[in-house]
Amino acid sequence: MSKANPFPVLMHAFFYEWLVEQRNASIHTVRSYRDTWRLFLRFVAQRTGRKVAMITMTDLTASEVSAFLSYAEHERGGTIGTRNCRLAAIRSFFHFVATRDPASIAQCVEILNIPVKRAPVSEPCYLDPAEVTAILAQPDRSTLEGMRDHVLLSFLYNSGARIQEALDLCPEAIRFESPSCVRLTGKGRKERICPLWPETALLLKKLLERQPRAPDQRLFVNRYGEPLSASGVRFKLAAYVKAATEATPTLRTKHVTPHAFRHATAVHLISAGVDVTVIRSWLGHVSLDTTNHYARANLETKRKALEQVAVPTTPGGQPSWKRDTSVLAWLDTL
Known part of the structure; x- marks a missing residue:
């Protein structure tokens, strides 16, 4: 493996050494991260006109990540939740890279600072x-x-x-x-x-x-x-x-x-x-x-x-002091 392109080595170490051995991630997490990186690398390869095997760390910029997230949400029809899952997988890799490749810290920080997108919270669909x-x-x-x-x-x-x-x-x-x-x-x-x-x-x-x-x-x-x-x-x-x-x-x-x-x-x-x-x-x-x-x-x-709350008074009704004849009678005596 050429030292000029450490990306394949870092990707291999991320999945096998960090995600599986150190983090002991479940098979579902590994597959989810794998699918995200498949999509992301193909997306970058298409935009740069290169083959996936030729992609280097310098191609994986914050702007490329942002463009990919927009593509995943709008062109692929994914939800905001799916977009945020894709971002989590990418962030996890660059958090790992920051500890292994100090020369890439500035690039990693830019990507780690991409915010999670907030989504409206809707009522869950349930069945009667x-x-x-x-x-x-x-x-x-x-x-x-x-x-x-x-x-x-x-x-x-x-x-x-x-x-x-x-x-x-x-x-x-x-x-x-x-x-x-x-x-x-x-x-x-x-x-x-x-x-x-x-x-x-x-x-x-x-x-x-x-x-x-x-x-x-x-x-x-x-x-x-x-x-x-x-x-x-x-x-x-x-x-x-x-x-x-x-x-x-x-x-x-x-x-x-x-x-x-x-x-x-x-x-x-x-x-x-x-x-x-x-x-x-x-x-x-x-x-x-x-x-x-x-x-x-x-x-x-x-x-x-x-049903446990009292029914409100009908608007337009007489105020309680007018309905209380004893109070009115007492006022008449004054």
Whole structure:
């Protein structure tokens, strides 16, 4: 490797020495950073007219990073959240470079100073119980594929798991005996235990009977025995939602993704009066502020709270001192 171009060496050291060995990052973090750098390097190569293998550190300027972020958001149609994730991956690399290559510190500082873009905080999209029931009724449970989809969606609603947490599920993480529960591994490799309804545990058990899996093998797989992908689940769910819309028209106005089942779990727990600290542990939230977001989202909870407030006086009515005849009679005696 030429000393004139230390970039490939730094990139290799960033992924293998720092990200994997020192930080012990999860496979999902590594893949997310990898995808960002694939996009970024191709973007820079196209703008500079060079091959990716010829890119050097001097090509990776702050202006190139800013242009890439704009491209990722506007031309690729990504969200502001996705843009900020791309920036985090790039920042992480240049933070590492600053400790390895002092000559590049000025360049690194410029990139590290690129601000995170603030995004409007919208109400989370969640499903009403009737909408969940309508979607769960769509898979054809007489087929193995339909049974798998029904079990997966039922599990998402019961556990409030993130889609990747559900797809990583292995039989050894499930307790079928009463009280049934499941062990999930979330962000930052944090484990949590979620209770399972007897109905959900039975569905999981029947799926394993129909499609046996080893204790350490993924439970939800495709027809070839390979683990399902999140994109594949989103594609199947879109078809089920489209079919369910005919019986439940309210679904037309909602953008339903696998994560919508997680939102539904949180909102329905709030409606049932479950304490937010319990829900935080249930969903694996680090901050209670994240869980409180669901407390603001439930319209039914707001309606019940409004019912506890006294109805305001009708405008235009007589003031209370005019309605109190005893006071008026007393004033007449003066």
